[in-house]
Amino acid sequence: MSKSNLFINGSEGDKAIVLGNEAIARGALEAGIGYASMYPGTPASEIIAVLDKNKKHVENLYTEFSLNEHISLHGAIGASWSGIRSLCAMKNVGLNVASEPAQFLAYTGVKAGLVLAIGSDPGAPSSSNEQDDRWYSLHNYMPIMEPSNIQEAKDFTKDAFDVSEEFSFGIVLMAPSRLCHNAGALRFGNIRDRKNIKGDFKKDPENYLNLFSLAVKNHAKYLERNELLKKYLIESKFNKTINDGSSKIGFISSGVIYAHLMEAFDILGVYDHKILKLGFSFPISNELIKRFFEGIEKVVIVEEAEGFLEFQIKKIAYETGFKGSIYGKEFFSRTGELTLDDVISGVSRFLEKPLPASFDFAVEKDKELSNKLPQRSGTFCIGCPHRATFYSILKAVGFSNTEEKERDVVIAGDIGCYTLGLLPPYNAMDFLTCMNAGLSIGQAISNFDKSKKVIALVGDSTFYHSGIPVLLNAVQNGANILYIILDNSWTAMTGHQKTPSTQKDIDGKPSANVLNLKDLIKSLGVSYVKSLDPNSVKRFSAQIKSALKEPGVKVLIAKRECVLQEIRRNKSMLKNEAKVAETGESLYEIQKSRCVKCNECFVELACPAIILKKDEDTGGDYYYIDPASCVKCGVCYEICPNSAIRKVEFDLKSEFKLKKGLSEVTV
């Protein structure tokens, strides 16, 4: 978002390029929210991040990065009951953690409007599953709105608060990563007056107390409200029917898939079928569908994942006596992201309409090439302390890529940046499911297979999310396991939100309530706990080795701040102080004459700053530390078995002059 900060100052008539997530946040702002919270998770993180970043310029706005989704949704409920419109956001799997508050929300209802924005992740580019959270609504009765584009992301969110208040439901706003991370034009609306946002909790025992017969009563009440909502949805502006053709085929879709579908029709040159766009994918009114079925013989449901709409619509078809046929998952895959290509192909197959020649050619060409190309997977940033941690673990347990030696310990993975350690060349995880599964599954494995040592990994943010009871459980039940906490002081993967470990903010300001992780762990009854710098790989590796020999629960804290944050802080401090540090500067270089290409740095550590270069003289290759990308963490220097890497110190001032001089010559 640009200079004048339209996100907070924009009003009707303004237009800007915004991200889908920012559009959701803006919709909530226009609706007058006073509370916004989340536990960060891709693809939803920017929804709350943009509000948090701007809150000092917005009157009466409270934002919170909660420790987990359970707490976060409860916070939104508390705000709603205090008369404050509230927005809670999370990624798809977050609802598993927040499913308990979500389950009670229909029973108790809301006071001020409450919207739960969920970022789903079909294709799982940033997740450990493809879960479609819409199915939760079949039993928790949260209505679901699905915007199709950026404008609707804003407009639907704004309207969702009104619907929430009218029918006393928390509304789920469902956005897949394709919408969360779609950047495009948004027309702004006006922001509600914010002066009178003030909490006023009024006791409401009939709704808020759920126990015995009171709960049964509330159960009946929400079923009734659900029926009222269904009635409202027969003619609401959110569900739209396009009926300007003569075809007896009807298409039903929702969300981003509807946008794919409309573009697919345009690409295939098809304009005469009846279309129903469901803005609400739950609940669906029987009457709405019955009216759509009129004059239609075949219905095609175009949606992602396992067919949530199809499931509901087939039931309605049975109840309303529809005689035609209904298609869906026969033409559109249940797994992976449903792309624009998939929708074009599916519609083309159903209508027996030929694909454009350029489309066919491109698909074939891609198929032919894709198997021939080397795969590329993400890796740790240059200088990332996690790389040093994985290297140390693998050295401690005897693993080597170059010597093809396997490790015999079991390594339990968990969720965070460090999850990338499961990829080559480290392959340092044996299982990975959800947050804090590592230690709990690992504890049982170490209990039943005593021939193997088990190491469980966890990041600081994930540990604080729900790891404390897991560790306490391991202690209480006498587990034998090594637990390594990779404490980089931030929730780094999702854009660096603070954790209780964050010592200093990016501007150098110390955090108010920094937790002493070592003391916390001691207080949980762990006697073996040590905190080390993972970049001192030899020391760290030796420590892992000796910890593995000890019985009971051992905790090692790999403590080093995320390098990106460290670099950012240094840069901003330099700028603020308007002077270059007086201390000397250094760089690392590989001496060609001493390097024997043993691959310790290039393959085992696999730092991307170490690259292969062509030797112009001999025609061969050599390893080279790219000074433009090296951040001087020094890990390669420590591990080189041939002392081929050297540290060159030089006077920063004279080098600075030299560089300046050079650039004057070349520009």
Added chain:
Amino acid sequence: MKKFNIAIIGLGGQGIITMGTVMKNAALNSDLQDVSGSERRGGAQREGYVETFVKYIFYENAAEMNSPRKNMHSPMIESGGANALISLEPLETLRGIKYLNKNSIVIFNKTPYIPISVRMGKTKYPEISFIVSELQKVTKHIYYYDIDAISLEKFNSLTQKNIIALGILFAKADIPIERSAVESVLAEGKGAENNLKAFALGLNL
């Protein structure tokens, strides 16, 4: 309705997302115009595949803009649907080949970033000549430069390579938005001075 689709691809940390944002912000002037396009970001991981789509939509008139059959657009580009492709990494250009048709303009950076599988000796990195010959089977309009080297030489940093690439795009392809609109977006952003220089440099390559 006219559409113009640009696919921008490369690796995490190369400034791919910024390129998309600049191109989109340069297209906010007309009412009869829409702009969209999703980003594939992944997490914070580096060296992973990143892509962003820039889709310009020009409506003939207000009726078309208000027609539900015309005014809803996918955030993605279909196979064979890109008018232009920019790739900041040579191998990744071949992963973007699916977006090309015979009229597409391709601009790519020839500095390779070696994937882990190649580093481990399990696969081989394709030669630039192979990449070019595969692209030529689809389109004749291919331009490639060592943009990393140019950025390093002129700016003593790799930061400007994405904006240099945008300059090249304007020099080689008939982009339906004003060059000056891009320049004013750059002028208002961070590092304006260098970015404007980088854009001008790309224009003259």
